[in-house]
Amino acid sequence: MIEVNELTKRYGGTTAVKDLSFTVRPGRVTGFLGPNGAGKSTTLRLLIGLNRPTGGTATIDGRPFRDLPRGLRHVGALLDAHDIHGGRTARAHLSALARSNGLPGSRVDHVLDEVGLAAAARRRIGGFSLGMKQRLGIATALLGDPPVLLFDEPINGLDPEGVLWVRGLFRRLAAEGRTVFVSSHLMSEMENTADDLVVIGRGQLIAAESVTEFAARGTRSNVTVRTPDPAALTDLLTAEGADVTTRPPAGDLLVVTGLGATRIGEVAHQHRIRINELTTGSASLEEAFMELTADSVEYGTGDPR
Numbered sequence: 001m002i003e004v005n006e007l008t009k010r011y012g013g014t015t016a017v018k019d020l021s022f023t024v025r026p027g028r029v030t031g032f033l034g035p036n037g038a039g040k041s042t043t044l045r046l047l048i049g050l051n052r053p054t055g056g057t058a059t060i061d062g063r064p065f066r067d068l069p070r071g072l073r074h075v076g077a078l079l080d081a082h083d084i085h086g087g088r089t090a091r092a093h094l095s096a097l098a099r100s101n102g103l104p105g106s107r108v109d110h111v112l113d114e115v116g117l118a119a120a121a122r123r124r125i126g127g128f129s130l131g132m133k134q135r136l137g138i139a140t141a142l143l144g145d146p147p148v149l150l151f152d153e154p155i156n157g158l159d160p161e162g163v164l165w166v167r168g169l170f171r172r173l174a175a176e177g178r179t180v181f182v183s184s185h186l187m188s189e190m191e192n193t194a195d196d197l198v199v200i201g202r203g204q205l206i207a208a209e210s211v212t213e214f215a216a217r218g219t220r221s222n223v224t225v226r227t228p229d230p231a232a233l234t235d236l237l238t239a240e241g242a243d244v245t246t247r248p249p250a251g252d253l254l255v256v257t258g259l260g261a262t263r264i265g266e267v268a269h270q271h272r273i274r275i276n277e278l279t280t281g282s283a284s285l286e287e288a289f290m291e292l293t294a295d296s297v298e299y300g301t302g303d304p305r
């Protein structure tokens with residue numbers, strides 16, 4: 001369990017995080033979302049004691065990270081994948097960490113295998129691609145088999161196969177009862193992975209809730225309907241109170257708001273109008289994110305915090 005309470009961090013005149021409070025529960029994947037510069041990395045750094053807060057607390061299982069002996073056994077973190085000594089091999093890097101944290105050497109092979117780097121174990125990290133560095137960072141986080149895991153933008157640099165793998169890994173870690181906290185500035189990366197979301201903008205909390213609850217905040221969700229009889233269906237759905245727009249180029253695609261897919265199907269069936277496609281809008285999560293964070297995007301506003 002991660003608990004952040006009234007957390008504030010100022011760097012000179014910049015307030016990176018302000019009065020931030022939220023909880024991250026075990027057994028779930030929690031996405032930590034916000035536009036660039038929202039304060040995500042700062043919060044994660046405060047959580048693992050790399051920086052000291054100006055005010056408030058950040059605790060892991062009730063204790064500040066600094067108070068946890070043999071840190072890697074309690075919390076695993078991937079922060080900056082580039083921040084690793086490039087002259088060492090992957091195995092030497094992990095072995096040194098295992099030794100300093102009192103972990104058995106067998107964990108090194110286990111995590112190298114887990115992240116798909118076993119074949120590259122004896123290569124120097126300096127020659128690794130960004131994706132390989134991300135995998136090594138994830139191996140480092142997993143080394144101590146910790147109950148709490150933090151990942152800062154872990155998907156950066158991964159290829160599509162890597163993205164699928166990392167999603168599966170997060171889900172599995174959560175299913176094992178661990179607390180999995182993953183930052184991203186893209187909702188699309190989180191919508192298929194996270195159970196819960198913590199959304200921040202300009203260092204302040206915007207939302208902390210389940211993905212389902214978050215999605216319900218967005219602009220009314222829409223339903224896309226493909227039909228060979230768009231004019232007739234538009235009239236019927238409009239009469240039911242829906243807003244209907246026609247999508248070019250063929251004109252057979254309608255975007256309906258204000259009426260659910262079930263009712264649209266019933267209306268079409270009653271009037272013997274054929275439907276070739278009926279899809280509830282999945283863009284609503286992205287829309288909710290954009291809407292909620294629109295006022296807090298750092299670049300382009302020029303407002304002081």
Ligand SMILES: Nc1ncnc2c1ncn2[C@@H]1O[C@H](COP(=O)(O)OP(=O)(O)OP(=O)(O)O)[C@@H](O)[C@H]1O
Nearest residue numbers: 011014016034035036037038039040041042043185
């Ligand atoms: N060491 C520092 N010194 C001064 N300002 C900093 C420092 N670290 C972060 N900031 C500022 O604090 C704010 C939050 O930055 P942070 O890196 O935490 O955001 P982020 O949400 O992780 O962004 P991104 O998605 O771009 O990584 C930014 O305005 C940033 O410029």
